[in-house]
Amino acid sequence: MFKQDDVIMHSKSGVCKVLSIKKNVNENDPRAKYYELEPIYTKGTTILTPVDNDRIFLRYLYAKEELESMISQLSAIEGGEWEDDQKLRKNISEKAINSGDLEQLLELVATLYIKHKERKEAGKQLNIADQQNLKYATNLIHEEFAYVFDIKIEEVEVFIDHLLNPEKDTDVVEEEAPKKPVKKKPAAKKAKEA
Numbered sequence: 001m002f003k004q005d006d007v008i009m010h011s012k013s014g015v016c017k018v019l020s021i022k023k024n025v026n027e028n029d030p031r032a033k034y035y036e037l038e039p040i041y042t043k044g045t046t047i048l049t050p051v052d053n054d055r056i057f058l059r060y061l062y063a064k065e066e067l068e069s070m071i072s073q074l075s076a077i078e079g080g081e082w083e084d085d086q087k088l089r090k091n092i093s094e095k096a097i098n099s100g101d102l103e104q105l106l107e108l109v110a111t112l113y114i115k116h117k118e119r120k121e122a123g124k125q126l127n128i129a130d131q132q133n134l135k136y137a138t139n140l141i142h143e144e145f146a147y148v149f150d151i152k153i154e155e156v157e158v159f160i161d162h163l164l165n166p167e168k169d170t171d172v173v174e175e176e177a178p179k180k181p182v183k184k185k186p187a188a189k190k191a192k193e194a
Contacts, residue, residue: 002060008060010057011056015146020036022035064148080092080111094133115130139153
């Protein structure tokens with residue numbers, strides 16, 4: 001069981017902080033306790049999820065060393081086999097997302113990304129469900145990496161790329177500071193003619 005102030009992964013809402021563990025107030029609900037969670041990257045939102053929830057996967061975040069190990073194996077991930085049946089593919093994607101398992105998420109993203117590149121080269125796009133699942137799974141991965149490595153979500157792709165290719169220069173080029181605007185003198189007021 002998680003404790004108050006633990007930071008965990010919620011398979012639907014991403015990285016969350018456990019605000020409290022509440023006792024059930026509804027006598028008709030057999031579940032005795034609920035986690036009150038606050039998504040780290042969606043401020044102002046709280047989630048109540050049963051402690052014994054079998055539909056939402058909750059887990060501790062991976063340690064830096066575990067994530068670094070996964071990153072080192074990223075280049076070996078070729079993606080899963082492409083399922084042509086859209087309904088089956090959607091179910092497979094949702095199962096991977098709902099599992100909360102980072103390795104399954106990485107494989108899903110690799111599979112969808114490879115197909116995305118193939119379709120883009122052919123002048124086509126992924127269908128809407130595939131695009132949404134790619135975005136959703138990528139966001140879950142980015143949240144975990146951002147929190148564990150204490151970086152911004154927008155920096156995760158560059159961070160992972162740098163770990164995969166340390167010889168490649170992935171530093172962001174600093175833009176030249178904008179010049180201060182020149183203050184113009186107010187135009188001289190014309191005297192009113194009488």
